[in-house]
Amino acid sequence: MSVGLLALLDDVVALTKVAAASLDDVAALTAKAGTKAAGVVIDDAAVTPRYVVGFKPDRELPIVWRIARGSLFNKLVILLPIALLLQAFAPWAITPLLFVGGLYLAYEGAEKIYEMVVPHEAHAHEASSTATAVDPVTLENERIAGAIRTDFILSAEIMAITLSSLEATTFWMQAVIMALVAVCITAAVYGAVALIVKADDAGLALARRGTGLLAAMGRGLVRGMPGFLKALAVVGTAAMVWVGGGIIVHSLATFGFAAPEHLVHDAAVAVGNAVPAAAGAMQWIVTAVGSGIVGLVFGFALIPIVGKVVAPLWSAVRNRRAS
Numbered sequence: 049m050s051v052g053l054l055a056l057l058d059d060v061v062a063l064t065k066v067a068a069a070s071l072d073d074v075a076a077l078t079a080k081a082g083t084k085a086a087g088v089v090i091d092d093a094a095v096t097p098r099y100v101v102g103f104k105p106d107r108e109l110p111i112v113w114r115i116a117r118g119s120l121f122n123k124l125v126i127l128l129p130i131a132l133l134l135q136a137f138a139p140w141a142i143t144p145l146l147f148v149g150g151l152y153l154a155y156e157g158a159e160k161i162y163e164m165v166v167p168h169e170a171h172a173h174e175a176s177s178t179a180t181a182v183d184p185v186t187l188e189n190e191r192i193a194g195a196i197r198t199d200f201i202l203s204a205e206i207m208a209i210t211l212s213s214l215e216a217t218t219f220w221m222q223a224v225i226m227a228l229v230a231v232c233i234t235a236a237v238y239g240a241v242a243l244i245v246k247a248d249d250a251g252l253a254l255a256r257r258g259t260g261l262l263a264a265m266g267r268g269l270v271r272g273m274p275g276f277l278k279a280l281a282v283v284g285t286a287a288m289v290w291v292g293g294g295i296i297v298h299s300l301a302t303f304g305f306a307a308p309e310h311l312v313h314d315a316a317v318a319v320g321n322a323v324p325a326a327a328g329a330m331q332w333i334v335t336a337v338g339s340g341i342v343g344l345v346f347g348f349a350l351i352p353i354v355g356k357v358v359a360p361l362w363s364a365v366r367n368r369r370a371s
Contacts, residue, residue, distance in 0.1 A: 099111070099115065099191050099192070099194065099195040103184075103191075105246075107188065108245045108246060109242060109245075111188060111191070111192060112241050112242045112245060113238075114192050115192055115196060115199065115238065116234060116237075116238035118192070118195070118196035119196065119199045119203060119234050119237070119238065120230065120234045122199060122200045122203045123203045123206070123230035123233075124227060124231075126200075127200075127204055127207045127230075128227060128230065131208065131211050132211075132219065132222060132223060132226075135211060136219070142208065144299075145204070146204065146205065146208060146295050146298075146299060147296065147300075147303075149200075149201040149204050149295060150292045150294070150296040150299060150343075151292065151296065151346060152197075152201055152292070153198070153201050153202075153291055153292030153295070153343070154292035154293055154296060154342075154343040154344070154347035154350070155346075155350040155351065156198060156288050156292075157286070157288035157289035157292060157343060157344075157347055158289065158343070158344055158346075158347025158348045158350070159347070160285040160288075161285060161289075161344070161347075162348070162351060198288070201292075203230075205291065206229070206233060207226060207229075207230070210226050210229045211226060214226070244276075244277075244280070245277075247269055247273055247276075248269060248273040248274075250266075250269065251265070251266040251267070251270040251273065252266065252269075252270050253266065254266025254269070255267045255269075286340065288343075289343040289344055289347060290336045290337075290339045290340040290343060291343075292343045293338075293339035293341065293344070294335075294336075294343075296339075296342055296346055297312060297338075297339055297342050308338075308342055312334070312335055312342075313335075316330075316331040316332075316334040316338070317331065319331065319333075
């Protein structure tokens with residue numbers, strides 16, 4: 049009896065060690081996968097605040113929360129199972145789907161730049177391709193829907209990068225790690241966004257209630273946040289263009305047209321070699337610029353196509369459904 053009990057305890061100890069090792073593997077792989085996706089995470093954090101600008105202060109956090117919920121739904125309910133199923137049964141379909149997502153991001157970024165350069169024509173294009181919001185509630189819902197659509201593409205890239213780093217693991221290990229990465233990244237991105245959009249309110253509170261240095265810091269926050277948010281909106285637009293362009297460049301290489309990817313890579317290496325003290329940073333900058341140029345080319349090419357072909361077809365489909 050005692051021998052059997054000891055054997056059982058040995059088995060329990062062995063299983064515990066295996067479970068602990070598995071948890072260590074999960075933690076290590078989650079950290080590795082999250083690090084690989086860090087570039088897209090930064091882009092996501094830069095893109096999102098522009099969807100909140102312009103609303104009343106008491107609506108800012110509820111809007112961020114709704115976008116965060118939509119982002120988590122995108123990652124856990126839609127993208128995670130689709131990614132695992134596609135990898136298992138149709139891996140050939142992943143790149144075309146990402147390519148379409150890259151085109152969407154490039155179009156969104158190019159359209160924002162188009163609005164800055166030629167606002168009158170851009171407003172006409174926007175009016176022909178989207179419904180006009182007639183009240184604050186509709187505007188808020190449309191802005192949130194747009195943010196969640198953009199997040200879907202960025203989330204797809206995050207999940208694809210995560211999955212690509214887990215090829216040697218089991219199906220269930222992949223599922224657990226991708227879910228952990230999804231939750232952690234969503235919390236990090238939208239926690240940062242919430243801090244950004246409420247920083248001016250925190251500054252106002254410090255300016256009113258604080259004294260000395262704290263009050264000065266509060267006044268500095270209040271004065272500086274409008275400019276910071278405008279700069280962040282520019283960074284967010286640029287991020288959409290270079291992330292979309294990067295997806296397009298990689299997808300074209302997978303399709304057999306590798307010239308753009310080779311050109312961007314060779315330029316990045318050449319600049320990095322020319323500035324060895326900051327080779328990594330310079331290579332990243334050149335890669336982002338090259339990807340951004342590709343994204344702009346495709347994005348601007350899509351503006352008339354969306355306005356004159358896609359939007360009318362979509363409007364016809366919606367009208368038919370309504371009738």
